[in-house]
């Protein structure tokens with residue numbers, strides 16, 4: 006049997022230049038002399054992508070041949086960031102390209118800047134998915150990412166008078182060279198209608214779904230290139246189109262305008278990413294999105310990826326569907342529906358297979374972030390799925406009544422169906438019942454899941470619960486984002502760390518090497534200069550590289566406590582302007598913030614306005630002699646993170662203990678040589694254990710202490726009454742000092758802190774200020790600070806997403822690596 010050859014490209018400067026010009030002239034249809042930056046960027050992207058194609062095709066070939074078990078990572082979000090640099094790295098083309106472009110008089114940096122990043126995620130959860138698929142490809146793990154190709158990603162944040170104003174993120178407007186649309190492979194997804202009873206050919210009474218309407222899902226494939234000759238895996242994102250049947254019916258009735266309207270209705274499903282990431286709104290369109298991508302993905306895997314004659318009883322040997330939070334959990338009843346209704350299996354047979362095919366990752370601890378779908382909504386949109394969920398629940402509860410014959414209360418607590426305030430499906434419970442494993446995303450988080458959020462389930466199925474601490478890809482967040490430090494590391498220990506981050510341990514002895522520290526400092530300084538120039542061009546913000554860079558970048562949430570950091574700044578300001586401390590005694594700092602607020606989260610938006618207002622006041626106050634500045638660039642995203650994080654000295658990870666599931670920014674800072682000021686929360690706990698207490702600025706209540714304070718009854722105003730510095734800071738905000746004398750503007754923030762303060766910012770204020778004073782002392786000894794910074798890098802290897810993937814493989818997936826065919 007002969008296999009047809011796969012085309013290859015010539016890995017030489019001349020070869021590259023030829024391919025690039027071909028793309029520019031034949032693909033883009035322009036002459037180099039008349040080509041716009043975007044023309045050149047598009048041609049460049051397509052050229053690079055062609056270089057990866059051979060590996061992609063061989064990956065698919067070896068997969069078809071070996072039929073190895075795969076991971077399907079189901080996620081409503083993939084926050085990829087820009088693609089060009091990563092593709093250049095993965096194809097090993099960096100040198101060839103810079104030489105080739107130079108010979109053509111083209112500036113590579115200008116092309117890089119032309120790329121609009123695909124912002125198809127809100128924050129940590131979406132970026133984690135992107136890091137994971139990068140690691141899976143690099144580690145040669147057969148896997149496929151399934152998600153949604155939103156036409157509009159996370160909104161673009163702008164500031165108007167310091168207030169957040171959202172603009173649509175039209176990321177596809179200049180073309181999208183990284184995707185491969187496959188309209189011919191579209192799949193149909195049904196919605197609505199009702200369920201009917203019928204008799205099959207053998208006279209058996211069965212139930213089936215009679216849908217009310219349907220849409221098409223068009224797959225768009227993206228390459229997921231592994232580093233250094235690894236696999237090129239696939240990310241398949243679904244885009245909604247109207248079905249032809251949909252159109253025809255109405256066209257035939259002669260109502261052209263209605264037909265076009267119906268099309269828009271269908272295409273709305275993948276129109277926009279929901280920008281809320283903590284309080285589920287229970288929106289029907291969101292449930293449509295979830296079912297849409299999950300139904301497409303299961304159908305795709307069963308009908309397209311698996312061989313035609315595949316015996317679905319062996320499905321668990323070929324696939325594990327990893328559920329990235331509860332968003333894809335409707336996949337569970339969908340697979341049941343496919344097996345029972347479409348394949349004609351009996352219920353028990355289908356359930357036995359289904360419950361081996363899923364595993365569930367939980368990403369939160371906030372009760373309000375746990376998704377529940379009211380049964381009236383679910384029954385209207387997916388009537389058959391609701392029936393299936395009811396049956397899963399009935400059988401589960403019957404099983405529980407056997408296990409706990411005298412504890413009906415417990416049985417009801419564990420019901421997948423909540424009865425109050427409205428009857429609704431608890432998606433986390435459904436996922437837990439159906440999954441082979443349930444994992445949290447950091448050691449503390451997994452412990453709290455077992456002890457609190459899912460304690461009844463952990464008691465019933467102790468072996469189902471496990472932890473996999475998050476990680477980040479060292480390719481994007483060290484190698485690419487910090488070329489200076491990467492170069493220094495490679496010089497010292499070789500380049501094996503890029504795929505084996507534990508090798509960073511080899512840097513430990515160099516923490517005591519003065520010359521190494523000098524070069525390390527020099528690189529940090531260069532990174533500060535780099536971000537200073539970016540901020541100036543991008544935002545018109547001026548920062549001083551000769552200051553301590555103190556950085557807090559993450560979504561704006563009360564639990565993350567941006568206000569705690571702000572209170573520290575306001576307190577410093579108050580003390581300086583009232584002469585309590587001398588300006589000359591203040592450590593010069595640049596306080597950098599980056600944060601988007603969910604558009605409907607009123608308090609979060611007020612906090613953004615307050616940060617900007619304080620910034621306007623202190624940045625212009627001559628009394629501070631430029632020693633304190635706030636830099637709050639709008640629209641923090643992956644691209645900005647890549648230049649901001651490598652410049653940081655201090656990483657702010659100050660959530661209330663027990664609320665941040667893991668955090669992943671904290672890991673990126675550590676690996677780029679920042680020290681952390683942080684609470685005992687999420688992965689901070691593990692960071693501190695690894696780097697050592699003496700290299701971490703710990704402060705604040707621990708999770709058990711928080712529970713105790715809350716139990717006793719928390720009264721934030723007591724802290725206001727007894728802590729003069731805190732009172733002065735809050736009074737200054739309340740006085741209107743940052744709002745042109747208007748006391749009303751920020752009154753809601755102050756009164757929320759005084760009367761409610763759900764996340765105990767006031768309780769942790771003094772401890773935080775004290776920890777910041779320790780930071781000042783430590784920073785003053787620049788040699789010792791650098792030594793600690795080096796140790797942070799050296800001890801950060803654990804936080805590679807390659808390690809996370811190894812943990813998932815060992816504890817949950819049980820898959821094996823398969824290299825692409827040579």
Ligand code: 26V
Nearest residue numbers: 129130133281282285368446665666667668669
């Ligand atoms: C939740 C929801 C709730 C329904 C509405 C839409 C929506 C969209 C996204 C989310 C995700 C919230 C959970 C989340 O992002 N968790 C973060 O996950 C990170 C990766 O595990 C982790 O590092 C962060 O600590 C955690 O907050």
